[in-house]
Amino acid sequence: MRVLLIYPEFPDTFWSFKHALKFVNKKASLPPLGLLTVAAMLPESWERKLVDLNIAPLRPEDILWADMVWISAMAVQQESARKVIAECNHANRKVVAGGPLFTSEHQDFPTVDHFVLNEAELTLPPFLEDLEKGKLQKYYSSSLFPDIAHTPAPQWELLDIKKYASMALQFSRGCPYQCDFCNVTALLGHKIRTKTSQQIIVELDGLRKLGWRDSIFFVDDNFIAHKAYLKKELLPRLIEWQRANKTTTRLYTECSINLADDPELMRLMVEAGFTQVFIGIETPDDQALQACGKQHNTSRDMLENIHKIQHAGMEVQGGFIVGFDSDTPSIFQKQVEFIQKSGIVTAMVGILQALPGTRLYERMQKEGRLLHNSSGDNVDSNTNIIPKMDLDVLRKGYTDMMTQLYSPKHYYQRVRTLLQEYRAPQYQERFRLSHLLAFIRSVVLLGVVGRERFQYWKMLVWTFFNRQHSIPLAVTLAIYGHHFRKVCQLHLKEARRSAG
Numbered sequence: 001m002r003v004l005l006i007y008p009e010f011p012d013t014f015w016s017f018k019h020a021l022k023f024v025n026k027k028a029s030l031p032p033l034g035l036l037t038v039a040a041m042l043p044e045s046w047e048r049k050l051v052d053l054n055i056a057p058l059r060p061e062d063i064l065w066a067d068m069v070w071i072s073a074m075a076v077q078q079e080s081a082r083k084v085i086a087e088c089n090h091a092n093r094k095v096v097a098g099g100p101l102f103t104s105e106h107q108d109f110p111t112v113d114h115f116v117l118n119e120a121e122l123t124l125p126p127f128l129e130d131l132e133k134g135k136l137q138k139y140y141s142s143s144l145f146p147d148i149a150h151t152p153a154p155q156w157e158l159l160d161i162k163k164y165a166s167m168a169l170q171f172s173r174g175c176p177y178q179c180d181f182c183n184v185t186a187l188l189g190h191k192i193r194t195k196t197s198q199q200i201i202v203e204l205d206g207l208r209k210l211g212w213r214d215s216i217f218f219v220d221d222n223f224i225a226h227k228a229y230l231k232k233e234l235l236p237r238l239i240e241w242q243r244a245n246k247t248t249t250r251l252y253t254e255c256s257i258n259l260a261d262d263p264e265l266m267r268l269m270v271e272a273g274f275t276q277v278f279i280g281i282e283t284p285d286d287q288a289l290q291a292c293g294k295q296h297n298t299s300r301d302m303l304e305n306i307h308k309i310q311h312a313g314m315e316v317q318g319g320f321i322v323g324f325d326s327d328t329p330s331i332f333q334k335q336v337e338f339i340q341k342s343g344i345v346t347a348m349v350g351i352l353q354a355l356p357g358t359r360l361y362e363r364m365q366k367e368g369r370l371l372h373n374s375s376g377d378n379v380d381s382n383t384n385i386i387p388k389m390d391l392d393v394l395r396k397g398y399t400d401m402m403t404q405l406y407s408p409k410h411y412y413q414r415v416r417t418l419l420q421e422y423r424a425p426q427y428q429e430r431f432r433l434s435h436l437l438a439f440i441r442s443v444v445l446l447g448v449v450g451r452e453r454f455q456y457w458k459m460l461v462w463t464f465f466n467r468q469h470s471i472p473l474a475v476t477l478a479i480y481g482h483h484f485r486k487v488c489q490l491h492l493k494e495a496r497r498s499a500g
Contacts, residue, residue, distance in 0.1 A: 001045075001047070001068065002047045002065060003042065003068050004069045005035045005038070005039060005048060005051070005072075006051050006071045007054065007072065008073045008081040009080040010054055012490055013076060015076075015348070016029070017029045017483055019482055020482065023442060024165060024437070024438045027055045029165045029166055030166055033168045033170065035070070037120070039158055041121075043128070048155070049065065049158075055163045060087075063087060064091060068094045069088045069095050070097075071095065071096070073100075073101040073102070075104070075374055075375070076376030077376070078105075078376060081101060085109060085112060094114070096116055097109065098116040100187055103117040103141075104186075104356040105356055116140045118187075119173075119188070121146035121150075145174065146193070148172075148173060149199070153206055156207060156210055161212060166214060168216065169217070170218070170219050171218055172194040172223070172225060173220070174190060175188070175190065176190055176192060177296060178293040179280070180360045181292055181352060181354070181355070181358055182355075182358060183358050184221045192226050200234065200238070201237060201241055204241060213249065215249070215250040215251070216249060218252070218253035218254075222255055224255040230268070230269075235268040235269060238251075238273065242272065249273055250276075252274060252277065253278070254280075255277050255278075256280070257279050257281065257296065259277065259309060260304075261305075263312070266309065266312035270312055270314060270425050275425065276315045276317060277309065278317040278346075279309075280294075280297075280318075281306075281338075283322070284302065284334055285324070285326065287326045291324065291325065306343070307343075310418065311421060311422075316344055317344065319348045319349075320347060321352050322335060322352070322397070323351045323383055323398075325387075326388075328389070329389070329393055329397055332398070333401075335349065339405060340405075340410060340414060341417070343414055344414065345411070346480060346484075349402060351383045351395075353385070354370060364386075369386040370386075372384050406484045406488045408455045408456075409455060412455035412478075412481070415459055419470050424470045438475070442482075446478055452481070460475075460478075
């Protein structure tokens with residue numbers, strides 16, 4: 001059996017980092033971890049080939065080579081996924097689909113031959129058994145959640161590893177919280193399931209054997225959900241692994257704001273190599289947080305919590321939402337003020353969307369406020385629900401807010417706030433030519449021809465005299481800012497075109 005594994009292209013969004021990747025000669029920020037893991041579960045005798053459309057185009061000869069095409073995607077990749085499926089249909093190749101997009105919205109893809117939905121540890125074995133018998137069904141799904149302590153390591157060797165800016169690992173699945181807009185629990189449940197620390201070390205060793213020395217993203221939706229295991233087992237093993245390999249591999253992940261409540265956990269994460277955490281802040285408005293089920297963000301000083309995490313040695317990136325039912329037009333300026341004071345440079349702000357499988361989606365359906373399926377891109381100044389706020393007011397407030405947040409003046413102001421609060425870990429950086437070239441490109445594109453050149457040089461000079469150890473971070477954030485402004489400009493143009 002020859003299997004072609006295809007990962008569709010990401011559109012130009014905040015999360016694609018396309019405009020930043022050019023500075024370091026990379027094609028994509030992260031690899032398709034799900035497909036690589038599924039590849040490791042296939043029979044050993046099968047031939048496998050991976051095509052990541054974020055790295056290289058799909059060629060007709062790739063499709064013709066395959067007996068069967070497997071595709072996995074997230075909602076934001078749906079446009080590219082449809083094109084891929086159409087090409088495979090045209091070439092008369094069987095298409096097997098799985099992953100978050102198809103698990104939630106498989107009914108929208110009638111030309112897919114077979115769906116292997118939910119988590120592959122449970123749904124792939126019966127598919128393979130039926131394939132062996134020649135009695136394949138259309139759907140393979142499960143309402144159960146597997147133990148991932150036996151999940152195999154991803155097949156990294158299928159990658160053109162040098163084309164990626166970062167690698168990815170998964171330690172846990174599931175989330176204990178009840179946020180009504182989030183589909184993580186619909187897909188992965190509330191119970192936290194973890195791999196063993198030995199599994200993680202094996203995966204890290206596998207990447208190291210392939211020559212990987214750059215950053216690694218732990219893709220868990222809430223890395224700190226199992227605090228006791230982290231502190232007693234995984235983080236000490238990661239610290240030991242870093243020391244044994246005489247390495248300073250930078251790690252980053254997603255977690256909840258209550259990380260700030262545990263100084264020991266923060267210390268161990270920094271010692272293990274974690275330098276960034278993405279946190280769903282959502283909104284500074286307690287009423288909206290209560291209504292959407294994000295109680296763990298209420299009754300706390302979130303600004304102080306963010307600064308605690310920054311002081312510990314981790315940069316905080318944040319997710320924010322506007323368009324909650326309780327939001328009034330004043331929310332846009334409140335969000336701007338909070339984000340500016342927080343020093344959250346990478347602030348991913350989106351309009352509320354209702355994702356299939358969520359409590360919000362069900363409520364919007366019952367109230368007759370659901371317009372269409374979500375695009376999966378919550379920064380495209382669009383929404384699939386009828387908001388309580390006037391839609392034109394919401395869109396204008398959002399686009400004005402994004403213009404303000406990512407203007408050079410406000411953006412570089414946040415960079416400086418972060419650098420003042422952040423206590424950079426004293427890691428010994430390994431020299432990389434790509435970093436030097438990225439700095440030179442930033443000097444030319446941002447410091448010479450960019451419209452932010454005054455703010456760029458002002459920030460670099462201040463960093464040189466006050467936070468010399470953070471100069472690499474300052475340059476990285478300047479490059480991120482270039483990407484964010486490009487994406488904002490693209491979406492603002494589209495929003496004006498739609499309004500016109």
